[in-house]
Structure formats: C-alpha cells, structure tokens
Amino acid sequence: MYQDAYYVDKRTGTFGDVFLAYGLATLLDSVLASFVEGDHWVRIRDDGAYYAIELSHPLQKEWVDKAPFQALVPYLKNDATDPRVTQTIPSNGIVDYEAERERYQQYRQAVKQKAPTETLAQQKPHPDFQVWDWIRSERLDYKKKGGQYVRCPYNDLVWRWQSLDPYFAENLRHILMLCAAPDGDVEAVETAWRKRMKELGVKVKSDATLLQLFNPSQGKGLNEPKASRLEMGNIKSFWLLEYLKAVGMYHCAVPRRVQGTDDRKTYALAPVNMRLGINDAVLAAFQDALWNDTAVRMDILAALRYTTCFLDYCQAAKEADLMAELFGQGPEDFVAGMHVTYYKSLGQASAVMNLSFIELPRWMRVESPNDVILYKEVIEEHENIIRNIDEDKGGYDLLVYYRDFLSGGKWKAFFDFTADYGPFLMRELDREHHWVRPFTTKNLEVLIMKSNEPLAPILESPGFRNIAEAIRRSTITPQYRGRSKSEYDIRYGLGQELKRKSLYNDEFIVALGDFMQSYNAENARVYEKTGKQYRRNILTTDVEDVVRLVDKYGATTVGNLLIAFGYARDPREEGLASDQTVRELTN
Amino acid sequence: MWLIAEYQSVTLFSFRSGLATTSAAKTLFLPTPFAIRTALLDAAIRTNGRAAGQAAFEWIKGLSIAICPPERVVVTNLFAKILKPTRKEEAESAMDRTIAFREYAQLVGSMALAFSPAEERADELRHLLSQVNYFGKRGSLFQLLKSPIEVEELPKAFVCMDGTYLQGIQVNGEEKRHFVLGLIQMMDDWGKTLTFSKVNIYTDEKIVLGKDRVRKGILLPYRLVRSSKGFSHYEQLPMPG
Numbered sequence: 041m042y043q044d045a046y047y048v049d050k051r052t053g054t055f056g057d058v059f060l061a062y063g064l065a066t067l068l069d070s071v072l073a074s075f076v077e078g079d080h081w082v083r084i085r086d087d088g089a090y091y092a093i094e095l096s097h098p099l100q101k102e103w104v105d106k107a108p109f110q111a112l113v114p115y116l117k118n119d120a121t122d123p124r125v126t127q128t129i130p131s132n133g134i135v136d137y138e139a140e141r142e143r144y145q146q147y148r149q150a151v152k153q154k155a156p157t158e159t160l161a162q163q164k165p166h167p168d169f170q171v172w173d174w175i176r177s178e179r180l181d182y183k184k185k186g187g188q189y190v191r192c193p194y195n196d197l198v199w200r201w202q203s204l205d206p207y208f209a210e211n212l213r214h215i216l217m218l219c220a221a222p223d224g225d226v227e228a229v230e231t232a233w234r235k236r237m238k239e240l241g242v243k244v245k246s247d248a249t250l251l252q253l254f255n256p257s258q259g260k261g262l263n264e265p266k267a268s269r270l271e272m273g274n275i276k277s278f279w280l281l282e283y284l285k286a287v288g289m290y291h292c293a294v295p296r297r298v299q300g301t302d303d304r305k306t307y308a309l310a311p312v313n314m315r316l317g318i319n320d321a322v323l324a325a326f327q328d329a330l331w332n333d334t335a336v337r338m339d340i341l342a343a344l345r346y347t348t349c350f351l352d353y354c355q356a357a358k359e360a361d362l363m364a365e366l367f368g369q370g371p372e373d374f375v376a377g378m379h380v381t382y383y384k385s386l387g388q389a390s391a392v393m394n395l396s397f398i399e400l401p402r403w404m405r406v407e408s409p410n411d412v413i414l415y416k417e418v419i420e421e422h423e424n425i426i427r428n429i430d431e432d433k434g435g436y437d438l439l440v441y442y443r444d445f446l447s448g449g450k451w452k453a454f455f456d457f458t459a460d461y462g463p464f465l466m467r468e469l470d471r472e473h474h475w476v477r478p479f480t481t482k483n484l485e486v487l488i489m490k491s492n493e494p495l496a497p498i499l500e501s502p503g504f505r506n507i508a509e510a511i512r513r514s515t516i517t518p519q520y521r522g523r524s525k526s527e528y529d530i531r532y533g534l535g536q537e538l539k540r541k542s543l544y545n546d547e548f549i550v551a552l553g554d555f556m557q558s559y560n561a562e563n564a565r566v567y568e569k570t571g572k573q574y575r576r577n578i579l580t581t582d583v584e585d586v587v588r589l590v591d592k593y594g595a596t597t598v599g600n601l602l603i604a605f606g607y608a609r610d611p612r613e614e615g616l617a618s619d620q621t622v623r624e625l626t627n
Numbered sequence: 628m629w630l631i632a633e634y635q636s637v638t639l640f641s642f643r644s645g646l647a648t649t650s651a652a653k654t655l656f657l658p659t660p661f662a663i664r665t666a667l668l669d670a671a672i673r674t675n676g677r678a679a680g681q682a683a684f685e686w687i688k689g690l691s692i693a694i695c696p697p698e699r700v701v702v703t704n705l706f707a708k709i710l711k712p713t714r715k716e717e718a719e720s721a722m723d724r725t726i727a728f729r730e731y732a733q734l735v736g737s738m739a740l741a742f743s744p745a746e747e748r749a750d751e752l753r754h755l756l757s758q759v760n761y762f763g764k765r766g767s768l769f770q771l772l773k774s775p776i777e778v779e780e781l782p783k784a785f786v787c788m789d790g791t792y793l794q795g796i797q798v799n800g801e802e803k804r805h806f807v808l809g810l811i812q813m814m815d816d817w818g819k820t821l822t823f824s825k826v827n828i829y830t831d832e833k834i835v836l837g838k839d840r841v842r843k844g845i846l847l848p849y850r851l852v853r854s855s856k857g858f859s860h861y862e863q864l865p866m867p868g
Contacts, residue, residue: 049844051813052646053653089811089846223811223844227837252650261648261727262711266825266834272712275648339856380856384706384726392651392728393706397854448855 044098046219048091054395055293055308055379056255061091062291063112063284064219065316068095070110071212075103084311084319086376090222091311104216109208112287115198116172121181122189129202137172137180144169167327174295174306177383177390178253193251197283204244210236215280230278248279254289256381256392291320294342294378297332300432302385303393305335307342307378310397314374318353318362325349334431335382336439339398342378343446344423347371347400348416355412363409370404377447399447403491418483428476429464438464451492455600462515462535462607469519478516479608481508488601498593498601503585506578507552510559511535511606513575527566527574531555535603542599545590552602556583629693630749631782632756632775633739636697639731642763645815645842649709654730656700656847656861658762659814660692660788661840663740668826670758683751684823690752691743693785696847698736700861705729737772741785749777788814788845809864810851811844 046068048061065082072080076097083094114135115125126134144165151160166172180192191199204211214236218229234246252259262270292309307330311319329345332338350371354363366374377399384393404415426442429435438460445454458479468476489496498504515534518526534555541551556578567573589598642662643652658666667687672680707729710722744752753775761768781787817826821839825832834840849861 049811051811051844052644053810053812088850089809257644257647257651257653257728259648259650261650263645263648265836265840266828268828270712272714275646336856376851377854386725391726393726394704394856395651395653395728395730396704396856397851397859398856399854444855444857447853448858448860449853 041213041216041220042099042101042104043220044095046093046095046216047087047222047224048093048219049222049224050090052255052257054256055306055310055381056258056285057091058292058308058310058379059254059285059288060281061093061311062288062316062319063286064215064288065093066112066287066291067110067212067215067284068093068099069316070112071099071103071107072097074108075100082316084314084316086310086312087222093219099216104212105209107209107212109205111198111202113198113290115195115202116175116180116192118180120183120189121195122191125191125195125199129199133198133202135166135172137176140166140169140172144173167324168290170295170327171290171293174293174304175253177304178251193249194253194286197248197279197286200244200248200279201283204242207237207240207242210240211280215284218278218281226278226281233278233280246279247276248282249274250277250282252392254282254285256395259392291316291323294323294327294330296330296338298338298382299332299334303335304383304385304390305338306381306383307398308380309346309378310376312372312374312376319375322346322349322353325352336436336443337426337429337431339380340426340439340443340446341423342380343398343400344419344426346375346378347404348419348423350374351412351416351419354406355409355416366406366412368405368407370400370402370406372400372402372404375400397447398443399449401446402449403487405490414486418486421477421480421483424477425461425479428468428473435464455604458604458607459535459539459600462603463533465607466515466519466530466532469516477609479604481605481608481610484604484608495593495597495601498589498598499605501585501589503579503582504589504598504602505605506576506582507556507586508602508605508608509610510556510575510578511538511602512608512610514555514559516607516609527570528562535607538599538603542595545595548595548599549587549590552586553583628746628749629741629743629778629781630752630756630775631739631741631778632753633737633772634759634769635737635772636734636767637770638766638768639703640734640763640767641729641731642767644813645840646813649711649727651728652730653728654702654732655763655812655814656702656732656734656849657694657696657738657812658767660816660843661814662763663692664688664690664817665826666759666762667752667755670755674755674758681823683755684826686745686748688817688819688821692788693741693781694788695739695741695782695784696786696849696863697734697738698863699734700849701733701735702859702861703731703733704857704859705731738769739785741778741781786845786847788816788843809846809848810861811846814843814845816841816843 046064048057048064050057061084065084069082072082072095080096085092085094111133114133115129116137117126117134118137143163147160147163147165150163175194178192181195182190184190214229214233218224218226230246237244250258258275260272260274262272263275264270293306295304295306297304309319309323326346326349329349330342333341354366377397380396380398381392382394383390406412426439429438431439438457441453441457441460444450445457465476465478485499489499511534514528514531518528518530523530538551541547560577563573563575563577586598641654642658643649644655647653664687668680668684671683706726709725709727711725713721713723742752756775757771759769759771818839818841821834824830825834825839848864850864852860852862854860
C-alpha cells in the first residue's frame with residue numbers, strides 16, 4: 041500500500057475517470073509537499089485500462105499517519121448557506137459565489153466597453169469561476185419551506201471532507217488501499233471504511249449520490265437490476281471517490297457556454313503522460329485562451345488552442361525536461377485530447393446530449409526546437425481561418441469537415457474542407473471581407489509533408505506546382521485584384537468541377553486538359569490585347585508530370601491536393617492583394 | 628471441452644452499461660455474460676416451454692463463458708427522443724418527452740462465444756445457440772454463422788468473462804492477472820444466489836445487486852484509434868502470448 045504508483049480504473053469511459061485520476065494525483069501531491077523537502081512531482085500516465093499515478097518519492101507509512109489535513113477544494117457559499125458552515129470551515133476554504141459572479145459580470149462589461157488593459161487585469165475573474173458557475177448550474181445550497189438548510193451535493197462532499205478533518209489519515213489510508221492496484225474493489229474498501237468509522241464512533245454515511253456533473257453517464261434516470269419496474273433515481277457510490285472527482289475537476293475541466301444558447305459544454309483533458317505541475321500551468325493558459333463559442337467551432341478551437349498553449353509552454357523552456365521529452369513526439373503523447381460533454385438546457389434542468397472525445401492534432405512530430413515554431417505558425421493560420429467561419433451563417437458543414445480532420449484524423453475530411461473552403465473564400469472576397477484568408481502553401485506543405493510523407497513526391501513535382509499556380513491565378517489572384525481590375529476572368533466553380541471529376545482518372549485528366557487549354561488561350565488573348573503576359577503558360581511537361589502522378593496516386597489524391605494548393609496563397613508571390621505588384625511575365 | 632458459436636452482428640449494437648442510467652446511456656461493446664445467459668434462458672423457454680427453461684436455468688448458470696471480440700468497434704454518438712416517467716403531480720400523461728444520449732456500436736468482424744457445458748448438455752446448448760438472434764437489447768440482432776463447433780482447448784484469442792468480483796464477502800472469479808493495455812468494461816453476470824424465480828419478471832422477487840447480479844470488470848483487448856464528436860473507433864490489440 042505504501043508505494044510509488046497508484047491506480048485509477050477507467051470504469052465509465054467518461055471524464056469521471058479522469059477527474060478521479062487528477063483528484064488522486066492532487067491528494068498525493070499535497071502529501072508529498074508536506075513531507076518531501078526539495079523537488080517532488082506527481083505524474084499521471086495512461087496505461088490503457090487504468091491511469092497510473094506515479095510519485096517522485098514512494099509514500100511512507102509515517103507520512104500517511106501524520107499527514108496534515110488538506111482542504112483541496114472550496115465550499116461554494118451563497119445566501120442560503122447554513123451559518124454553521126461559515127463558522128466551521130476556515131474562510132480561505134469558502135468562496136462567496138455571488139460576489140465572484142458579480143466580479144465576473146463587471147469584467148464582461150469592461151470587456152464590452154473596451155476598457156484599458158490595466159482595468160481588465162484588475163477586474164479579471166478568478167480562474168476557477170467557470171468551474172464554480174458550472175457547479176452552480178446544478179443548484180447551490182437552498183432553504184426548505186420550514187427554514188431547514190440544504191447543502192448542494194458538491195458542497196455536501198466538501199463539508200463531509202472538512203468535518204472528518206480529525207480522521208484525515210483514515211480517509212487517506214482507505215483511498216490508498218483502493219488505488220494500490222488496478223481493478224480495486226470499491227465495495228470492499230467502502231465496507232472497510234464504514235466499519236472503521238463505526239469503531240471510531242463516527243456517525244457518517246459512506247455513500248454519496250453520483251452527480252451528473254462528475255459522472256455524465258450516471259445522472260438521475262432509470263437503472264434497475266430487474267427489468268420488471270422502472271423508477272427514476274440516482275445511483276450511489278463511495279463518497280471518497282466522489283470527493284476526489286470534485287478535486288480533480290479543478291485540474292482538468294474547462295466548462296464553457298455554447299454561444300447564443302443556454303447549453304453548456306465541458307472539456308476535460310485526458311492525460312497520457314503528464315506531470316501535475318506542468319498540467320496545471322498549461323491548463324491556466326488554456327482557460328484564458330478558450331472563450332465561449334458556437335458548438336463546433338469551440339471544439340476545434342479547444343484542440344488548437346490547447347496545443348498552442350502546450351507548445352508555448354515547451355518553447356518558453358520553463359521546463360527543460362519537457363522540451364527534451366517532446367523530441368520525437370507530439371503534444372498528443374502528453375495529452376490525448378479532451379472528453380467533451382454537451383449539456384442541453386431544458387429550462388430548469390439539463391440533459392446530456394453528447395459524450396465524445398476530441399483529439400489533439402496528431403500530425404506533429406517535434407524533432408527540433410524549430411519544429412515547435414513551425415507548428416505554431418501552422419496552428420495560428422488554421423485558427424485564423426476557422427475563426428472567420430461563422431457556424432450559424434452557412435459555415436456549419438465546413439467546420440464539421442475540419443473537426444473530423446483535426447480530431448478524427450480523416451484526410452478526406454480535410455480535402456472536403458479545402459474544396460468547400462475555396463468557394464467560401466471567393467464569396468467572402470467578393471464581399472470585400474479581406475480578413476478571411478486562404479491557407480499559405482508553405483504551411484500546407486508543412487502539414488502534409490510532415491504528416492503524410494508518401495504524398496511528398498506530388499508536392500515536389502514542378503508540373504503539380506505549376507498547375508496549382510495556374511488554378512490560383514485563375515481564382516483567388518484575380519479575385520484579390522478585383523473583378524474590374526484583373527485582366528483575367530475569375531473562374532468560379534473551378535475547384536468544385538475538379539473535385540467532381542476527380543472520382544475517375546480519365547474524367548479528371550479531361551477536365552484538367554480543358555482547364556489548361558482555356559488557361560493558355562486566355563493568356564494568349566490578353567497578350568494580344570495588352571502586349572503583356574502576367575502569368576506563365578502551362579507547359580506540356582507540366583501536363584506529363586500530372587498525368588504520371590494521376591497514374592501513380594489516383595485522380596482523387598492528386599485532385600484534392602491540386603485544389604488545396606490551388607486555393608492557397610503562395611507567400612513568395614507578391615501582391616495577391618495589391619495590383620501594383622503584379623509582375624510582368626514573358627513567355 | 629468448449630463449444631464455440633460464431634455470430635455476426637447484423638444491426639448496430641446498443642446495450643447500456645449497468646453503471647449508466649437512461650439519461651445518458653453509454654453502450655458496452657459486447658453483450659455481457661448476464662445478457663448471454665438470459666438469451667439462452669429465453670431461447671430455452673421459447674423453444675421448449677417454461678418448465679424446460681426452469682430446468683435449464685441451473686446448468687446455464689454454471690457455464691463458463693469466453694468471448695472472441697470482433698476486430699473493430701466503431702461507436703456512434705447520438706441523442707434520441709425518449710419518454711420518461713413524469714414528475715408532475717397532476718399530469719395528463721404518465722410519461723414526459725425528453726432527449727437522452729445514446730450510443731450505437733458497429734461491430735466489424737464476427738464475434739465468437741465459447742461455453743464450457745457438461746458433455747450431456749452440449750447438444751442442448753448447441754440447439755439453444757441456434758435459436759438466439761439478439762443479445763441484450765431487443766433489436767441488437769446477431770446471426771449465427773455456422774453450427775457451433777467443439778474444441779478441447781480454448782483458443783488464445785478468447786477473453787474469459789469470469790473476471791474477479793465480490794459476492795457478499797466472498798471474492799469469486801479469476802485471480803488478478805497481469806494487466807495488458809486494453810480497456811475495461813463493467814459487465815454484469817448472474818450471481819450464485821440468482822434463482823429462476825428471481826429472474827422471472829412476473830414475480831415480485833427482487834434481484835439484489837452484488838449478490839444476484841454481480842458486476843465484473845472485463846478487460847477487452849481494444850484501443851482507441853481515432854475519435855471525433857460523432858464517433859469513436861476502437862481496434863483490437865494483439866493478444867498476449
């Protein structure tokens with residue numbers, strides 16, 4: 041039982057397991073902090089069927105016996121809180137929810153009024169406010185008609201932990217007993233704890249209602265051992281586990297509201313191999329970075345922004361060991377992604393509408409510190425693109441494609457996204473929404489060449505590059521110049537046409553041939569009219585290159601890439617947005 | 628001796644974990660030993676009558692069960708409109724409409740079940756296995772692919788479903804084993820104290836959790852390959868040894 045690793049089984053497959061793992065890690069960290077002088081750490085490692093909580097120093101019996109009481113989470117007080125609570129719990133263990141809410145609303149008001157940075161910094165809400173607000177969504181303390189005080193289930197756990205302060209060592213010992221090996225026997229430990237409390241003369245319940253807050257698949261509902269009756273009810277469990285879940289929530293949960301609705305989404309980090317200290321530092325940055333947003337876009341931004349926060353942390357070299365560990369790996373080797381629970385508001389109550397898992401992008405392999413910079417640029421570009429797609433104004437499908445690529449790793453979804461993003465971009469440019477930007481070829485190359493190496497020969501082929509450039513100069517380049525100023529036609533629908541034809545090799549080659557022929561003819565026409573040629577002709581060698589690639593990789597792959605690169609901006613080409621910099625090209 | 632029956636899932640499989648409530652029903656990937664035994668009992672009653680079912684109850688309870696899981700499982704996350712008992716005191720209808728989370732699993736590849744019947748029960752079990760066309764929730768249909776076969780040794784690809792569990796104060800089932808990567812699913816099974824009368828839904832006798840209905844942590848050889856908002860894709864891990 042006194043060892044350097046403890047275990048938490050993944051019993052429910054939801055973020056309840058993660059909360060428990062983080063809760064145990066926090067408790068063990070507090071014990072180490074009381075007895076270990078100098079450096080110490082606690083690491084959470086995903087071992088498949090369970091989480092292993094590894095300690096820098098093995099726990100000792102003496103530490104457990106003498107461990108000072110640790111109040112790990114605060115009591116959320118409101119107007120209906122029993123005065124005995126405020127008398128019993130030290131003031132630093134109580135949070136006045138209403139006061140914190142007031143502070144949060146003032147901050148939001150200040151943001152709306154574009155207050156100066158210093159004012160905003162002063163009024164910044166507590167970093168845990170969103171968690172408190174989420175707890176409050178299931179009702180805080182209240183008074184019954186007769187004046188009897190009722191504690192909300194979260195506060196009840198905090199209160200029970202606090203009131204068993206003299207028996208902290210017993211609680212700790214039973215938790216260790218339960219988590220000493222995988223597949224711990226909850227019922228047996230609960231029975232042992234109950235027996236021990238009876239011996240000590242303590243009258244206390246050993247069970248607690250499973251809260252939907254920590255256990256999204258176990259909210260109030262029907263669950264009968266025999267299929268002969270149905271009765272709504274709550275499931276109960278060992279209260280110490282529920283308390284640890286409440287503790288763990290503060291170290292991994294990021295609850296947010298879905299913009300424009302009363303619905304909520306809670307993101308909970310799923311660690312693969314993370315030290316608690318680093319986790320907390322990255323989480324703090326992530327909480328600042330993720331704001332309420334629409335449902336799909338928030339999933340995407342959550343994954344992208346957590347990755348950025350993680351890379352920022354590595355880059356700042358606050359933790360040299362972490363940077364060294366990162367080499368040869370990606371952020372997903374430290375945090376796999378996030379459990380996401382969608383709570384649909386039904387007025388007074390809410391229902392769990394979705395339980396899912398959003399992965400962090402898996403296309404990063406950090407081989408050198410430069411790679412971190414490179415990947416951050418790619419993420420920033422993707423984030424800028426995603427931020428400008430409005431989910432409620434026709435961008436829903438685009439965002440769903442992108443989310444399936446980002447989280448599900450589906451390249452097909454990415455190419456569907458790029459194929460649809462082209463027309464979207466052209467529409468936006470038509471409306472002079474120049475803040476909507478295309479991908480850059482450089483970052484597309486990084487994305488594809490680092491994560492999908494077999495496709496590298498396609499991107500390196502001069503024929504492929506020239507034809508992608510021709511597509512670009514027939515679509516977004518003249519669009520940036522403006523319809524009236526461009527010498528060349530804007531070919532609306534070219535991307536969709538190529539995408540449609542790319543199902544079959546021969547049809548794709550025919551479609552591409554038609555485009556090339558008309559492209560060169562248009563060049564000749566403009567040259568005849570103005571005496572100038574602003575873009576290169578497509579050469580027969582380019583055609584030969586692409587036909588060879590289609591034979592080898594198929595029209596779908598080559599077509600997808602041509603569309604992606606054709607609608608991307610080449611940073612080496614100057615003046616996409618300025619007509620003064622159009623270069624004169626001679627054939 | 629083991630009798631092996633190979634089934635193909637022919638619809639999406641959905642079977643709420645015993646840990647979950649109807650408000651957000653995460654599905655198990657595979658039928659539980661409780662569901663498998665109950666399907667056999669159901670087949671016995673439907674084909675041979677109630678008395679035969681009652682007689683079969685004891686030997687079905689004594690069967691060891693192992694499973695060879697399908698190669699892949701893809702779980703779809705959805706929500707459905709459901710009815711739940713109303714909480715209103717003066718309601719016009721006994722049920723209210725609401726929504727709830729539901730998961731449906733596509734089992735890619737066949738699923739084989741292995742049983743250890745006494746020799747004299749093998750033919751009867753073979754007959755019952757051919758009568759089973761769903762496990763767990765009605766609508767999670769399975770098709771028996773061929774007549775069950777007998778083998779002496781249980782092939783390595785099978786996962787024994789007799790995990791460690793507590794019944795009263797007694798620890799039953801397999802000893803703790805070396806853990807491999809995989810994922811745990813909490814599955815129910817018939818407890819030793821379960822009787823035909825308790826399992827009969829037309830009697831008032833209760834099934835007591837932890838005694839009549841025991842919960843086992845079964846380690847399945849799967850790992851999460853990819854997932855997004857709408858799906859999770861699991862792939863089988865190679866079996867150890």
